[in-house]
Amino acid sequence: MSIFSYLLPKKEKSASVAKERLQIIVARERSTRGGPDYLPQLQEELLMVVRKYVPVDQDAVNVQMDRESGCEILELNITLPEQE
């Protein structure tokens, strides 16, 4: 099984709308020394970069933040509007 099975897992099919989705995952392995937590600010700036290329509505972004065994995981799921 590859990582592809986990990326973009929820496929929404619609007869009339072909939506495009973008998923950004940032995983940070924290060193034992810690250091500042910059993921929340990073998240905002990543979205600003994505907006240069595609239009993104604020309510089309789903954000999740998780922690597990020394890792911080930031997950952004973005539904892009239908292209004209």
Next chain:
Amino acid sequence: MSIFSYLLPKKEKSASVAKERLQIIVARERSTRGGPDYLPQLQEELLMVVRKYVPVDQDAVNVQMDRESGCEILELNITLPEQE
């Protein structure tokens, strides 16, 4: 099994150096209409954003681009320098 098993899988342990790693994965589900491929430019800009928060050497970045079943996957693996 969760996605955490696939993120940051190669753990390097060293007695003297505690390195921190950052992994960024961008998955783009392409609509049937296609559209411009902006992932290479996006990759450069994402790195510029990350550099605002942590120092990143050019040779500390490993980039992979994959395609599978209608998905484009951009993977950036960054080894951060040891904190002072």
